[in-house]
Amino acid sequence: MNEVISDGLGQHRVTVFKRIEAARHASQNVAQQPATLAALADCDVLVFGHTHQPWVREYGGVLFVNCGSVGKPKDGDPRASFALLGPASGDVRVTIERVDYDAEAVAAEMRRVGLPDELADKLPLAA
Numbered sequence: 780m781n782e783v784i785s786d787g788l789g790q791h792r793v794t795v796f797k798r799i800e801a802a803r804h805a806s807q808n809v810a811q812q813p814a815t816l817a818a819l820a821d822c823d824v825l826v827f828g829h830t831h832q833p834w835v836r837e838y839g840g841v842l843f844v845n846c847g848s849v850g851k852p853k854d855g856d857p858r859a860s861f862a863l864l865g866p867a868s869g870d871v872r873v874t875i876e877r878v879d880y881d882a883e884a885v886a887a888e889m890r891r892v893g894l895p896d897e898l899a900d901k902l903p904l905a906a
Contacts, residue, residue: 817841824871826862833860833875844873850885851898857882857905 816825817839826844832854833847847860854860858877865872886899 813838813841813843817843824864824873826864833862835862835873835875842871842873847875851902852905855905857903 813836820839820841822841824842824844826846828846828848830845831848831852832845833852834843834845836843844862844864846862847854849859849861852858852860856877858879860875860877863874863876882903882905886902889899889902890896
């Protein structure tokens with residue numbers, strides 16, 4: 780079964796081989812209180828972002844996947860990050876992938892279009 784449902788708020792449920800919930804831009808509470816959220820979750824895997832720091836951990840039987848950030852990492856690694864999910868013997872395999880990009884060029888373009896210097900300065904530092 781392959782089902783996608785949108786509630787208009789950026790929340791999507793995709794059912795392929797496990798119940799997976801994806802929150803496009805989750806609250807900080809997902810990263811700060813995963814054990815509490817695991818008890819309330821109606822899914823096997825919860826994929827989210829917001830902190831710009833990629834990680835994968837299990838809490839209360841729910842696999843939490845923070846996919847990181849493609850354009851503004853905040854974990855000290857300036858490469859873009861994203862999560863890749865796939866089947867693995869009836870379970871879910873998750874890897875965090877990294878891709879190099881020219882953060883200095885992007886920072887220069889940010890300055891050129893008038894974005895704050897503070898944002899452009901932090902980009903190559905992944906801070």
